[in-house]
Amino acid sequence: xxxxxxxxxxxxxxxxxxxxxxxxxxxxxxxxxxxxxxxxxxxxxxxxxxxxxxxxxxxxxxxxxxxxxxxxxxxxxxxxxxxxxxxxxxxxxxxxxxxxxxxxxxxxxxxxxxxxxxxxxxxxxxxxxxxxxxxxxxxxxxxxxxxxxxxxxxxxxxxxxxxxxxxxxxxxxxxxxxxxxxxxxxxxxxxxxxxxxxxxxxxxxxxxxxxxxxxxxxxxxxxxxxxxxxxxxxxxxxxxxxxxxxxxxxxxxxxxxxxxxxxxxxxxxxxxxxxxxxxxxxxxxx
Numbered sequence: 001x002x003x004x005x006x007x008x009x010x011x012x013x014x015x016x017x018x019x020x021x022x023x024x025x026x027x028x029x030x031x032x033x034x035x036x037x038x039x040x041x042x043x044x045x046x047x048x049x050x051x052x053x054x055x056x057x058x059x060x061x062x063x064x065x066x067x068x069x070x071x072x073x074x075x076x077x078x079x080x081x082x083x084x085x086x087x088x089x090x091x092x093x094x095x096x097x098x099x100x101x102x103x104x105x106x107x108x109x110x111x112x113x114x115x116x117x118x119x120x121x122x123x124x125x126x127x128x129x130x131x132x133x134x135x136x137x138x139x140x141x142x143x144x145x146x147x148x149x150x151x152x153x154x155x156x157x158x159x160x161x162x163x164x165x166x167x168x169x170x171x172x173x174x175x176x177x178x179x180x181x182x183x184x185x186x187x188x189x190x191x192x193x194x195x196x197x198x199x200x201x202x203x204x205x206x207x208x209x210x211x212x213x214x215x216x217x218x219x220x221x222x223x224x225x226x227x228x229x230x231x232x233x234x235x236x237x238x239x240x241x242x243x244x245x246x247x248x249x250x251x252x253x254x255x256x257x258x259x260x261x262x263x264x265x266x267x268x269x270x271x272x273x274x275x276x277x278x279x280x281x282x283x284x285x286x
Contacts, residue, residue, distance in 0.1 A: 001047055002276075003034055003154070004189035005071070005112075006064040015067060019047050020189055024058030026051050033071050034190065038137050038153050038240040044192065066113040068186040069156060070135075075242045076105045077232055078160060078178065082247025083220050100223045100231055105245075109179045110158075113188035116283035117161055119262060120180050125164040126262040126282065129248035130206035130214050130270040133158045134198060134225055135190050136242040143233040148226035149199050151238060154192040157270045157278040158245050159185045159206075161262075164254050185270075185280045186243075196274040198225050204249060207269045208262070216249035223247075 002020035007013055017034055018025040028050040031037050037046060080101035111117065119126040137153025161184035166177035196202075206214035218224065223231070228244055253260040262268065262282045270278040 001044065001192045001195055002189040003037070003047065003069065003192065004064075004187075005034055005067040005069050006059075007067065008059070009063050009065050015071075018059065018064075019051060020061065021051070021058070024060050025064055026054045026057070027059060029053075035070050035072055035241045038070075038135070043137065043153065044194070065115075066188050068107075068110050068112045069190045070186075070241050070243070072107065073241045073243050074239045075236065076107070076245070077243065078103050078105055078245040079223065079228060079247045080174070082222055083216055083249045084222050096222060100228060102232075103174055103178055105160075105184070106179055108181050110184045110186045111182045111280065112185060113278055113280070115185065115280060116182070117159070117185060117262070117268070117280045118180070118182040118283055118285050119264060120163060120183070121285045123163045123165050124261055124263075125166075125254070125259075126183065127162045127164050127253040128206055128208060128213070128262060128268045129158075129160040129162060129184075129252055130204050131158040131160050131245045131248050132202055132204055132218065132272060132275075133186065134229070134244040134246060136238045136244070137193075137240050139237060139239050141233050141237040143229055143238070145226040145230045148229035149193070151229060152193050152198045152225070153240070154190040155196050155198055155202070155275055156187060156190050157204075157272060157275055159268055159270050159278060159280060160245050160248060161185070162252075164261075185278055187278050188276055191275050202274060203272055205271045206251065207271070208253075208260070209267055213253070214249045214251035218246075220249075221247065
């Protein structure tokens with residue numbers, strides 16, 4: 001099941017929640033936000049009730065401006081350098097790490113599907129990073145790896161956009177370059193775990209202006225999904241709506257020769273067969 005948040009292109013600016021079906025979107029009138037839905041015990045039941053109540057009523061997908069699916073995730077965890085081949089790009093530090101690298105992002109650093117990524121006026125080094133995202137649906141602390149998948153409500157995609165030269169402003173952190181307003185995107189929707197099994201192998205691709213730049217699968221993750229959940233829940237209680245961005249493969253713009261930074265007018269597409277395609281254009285900050 002595909003769960004999304006949207007406004008109407010030809011209507012008011014009210015944010016709505018819905019279920020995407022083959023013939024359009026069924027609006028879930030009893031659900032204020034997907035954050036609330038994830039915190040309930042009957043996510044799928046609520047969605048099915050909305051479908052039954054809607055009858056033949058649908059919102060055409062073409063009339064929906066998609067928003068980041070969640071309004072206020074408590075935590076947005078981002079895993080750095082999680083694909084083995086990407087770890088080897090750091091030639092001075094090519095040994096496999098014992099623990100995941102970790103940083104956080106704020107909600108305002110992300111836009112939704114088909115919205116513009118903003119290249120900031122203080123830098124020309126805006127880069128793309130296609131990633132698979134875990135959406136937590138069940139709270140937990142000290143979660144065992146063998147129980148980890150029980151805590152995943154579904155998956156979506158991210159462009160974990162980075163402003164590369166600002167990653168080096170601090171001696172020991174990358175926070176500045178990871179949190180520029182509207183530098184990344186989330187979406188296009190959440191695919192629930194019954195349709196997109198997080199325990200199965202997932203593929204991820206990134207295209208810039210139609211050119212394939214990233215192409216990998218979760219088979220090459222150094223820290224698989226269950227390991228990430230077990231690790232994070234060791235020191236923090238995972239809550240419904242928390243997001244885990246699980247790392248990007250090789251092929252980012254800064255590793256091209258010469259580097260290929262995103263520029264206004266570029267189109268970036270992140271794709272995974274079991275989820276869909278997250279697409280964004282690039283615009284210059286006013």
